[in-house]
Amino acid sequence: MNGQHVVVTGAAGAIGLAIARLFLTQGANVSLHYYHNVETLRSLLNEYSDQCQAFSVNATDEQAVKKGFADSCNHFGLINVCIVNHDVFKEDDIPIWAMSLDQWQNTINVDLTSYFLYAREWCRQLKHLKPANDDNINASLIVIGSVAGNFGRVNHIDYATAKGALQSSFIKSLKNEIVHIIPQARCNVVTPSWIQTAMTEGLIQQGKHIQTLRTTSLRKLGSADDIAQACLFLASNRTARHITEEVMMIHGGMEGHALW
Ligand SMILES: *[C@@H]1O[C@H](CO)[C@@H](O)[C@H](O)[C@H]1NC(C)=O
Ligand SMILES: *[C@@H]1O[C@H](CO)[C@@H](O)[C@H](O)[C@H]1NC(C)=O
Ligand SMILES: *[C@@H]1O[C@H](CO)[C@@H](O)[C@H](O)[C@H]1NC(C)=O
Numbered sequence: 001m002n003g004q005h006v007v008v009t010g011a012a013g014a015i016g017l018a019i020a021r022l023f024l025t026q027g028a029n030v031s032l033h034y035y036h037n038v039e040t041l042r043s044l045l046n047e048y049s050d051q052c053q054a055f056s057v058n059a060t061d062e063q064a065v066k067k068g069f070a071d072s073c074n075h076f077g078l079i080n081v082c083i084v085n086h087d088v089f090k091e092d093d094i095p096i097w098a099m100s101l102d103q104w105q106n107t108i109n110v111d112l113t114s115y116f117l118y119a120r121e122w123c124r125q126l127k128h129l130k131p132a133n134d135d136n137i138n139a140s141l142i143v144i145g146s147v148a149g150n151f152g153r154v155n156h157i158d159y160a161t162a163k164g165a166l167q168s169s170f171i172k173s174l175k176n177e178i179v180h181i182i183p184q185a186r187c188n189v190v191t192p193s194w195i196q197t198a199m200t201e202g203l204i205q206q207g208k209h210i211q212t213l214r215t216t217s218l219r220k221l222g223s224a225d226d227i228a229q230a231c232l233f234l235a236s237n238r239t240a241r242h243i244t245e246e247v248m249m250i251h252g253g254m255e256g257h258a259l260w
Helices: 014-025 038-047 062-076 101-129 157-178 198-205 224-235
Strands: 005-009 029-034 052-056 081-084 140-144 186-192 247-250
Touching: 005 014, 005 062, 014 029, 014 038, 014 224, 029 038, 029 062, 038 052, 052 062, 062 101, 081 101, 081 224, 101 140, 101 157, 140 157, 140 224, 157 186, 186 224, 224 247
Parallel strands: 005 029, 005 081, 029 052, 081 140, 140 186, 186 247
Antiparallel strands: none
């Protein structure tokens, strides 16, 4: 990944941090896009002061996403790899009949519409990435999905719907558009199941993951690094140059949710 410019959104969360750290160890220049919590980025920024830079971006704000891209490009040049990872998930269990329109719209905005904004900005700068005489340029978009996009998620229909759209029609359409800009450009999805992080700790303490582990062959939770390794594999034109529109499930063989 030497010299490649990678953008990671949601960089201040556990998964974003693990992705950023892994790409940094592989020599990439990483633009860290975060919203809150710049504090969690401090150690990376100190440790890799030449290789990474943090930008606060409100991912649902069209102008802010444009500016985040422009600032990142000014710093490290055009963007080879864009990893769109941020999301919101409301912990409370809320069935559709009790869900407010506000909650639905907020989740769709953050978990789906802002992915459109990021993918669009990445595509708009791709045409500048392509040198006149070299078709072999690395260009890869990775979105972070969720097993909720495959199996649904009871009492979280907003989140499951956004992830399901990303994992199916969004990348199925996008993969056939980006090759008109760069013939080797690829887009893929990395799909985590339950990941042990500070964000899920409360839910794990309540035992909410147990119904899921009952259908999971490996019978354990994933780690943020498991997700990062999958992203690295898919981003590299050495390991994944013929892989596009893949939905890579990092779920330990999960077969769904035990319902009752
Ligand atoms: C983020 O952007 C959206 C869309 O422009 C806006 O509605 C929202 O208030 C912004 N959030 C903050 C905290 O500024
Ligand atoms: C990866 O891309 C570089 C240039 O961006 C190219 O030189 C190299 O041949 C590519 N590798 C493969 C395996 O396609
Ligand atoms: C493309 O990526 C490969 C590793 O995946 C790297 O060796 C190569 O230098 C990259 N090429 C460019 C032009 O960034």
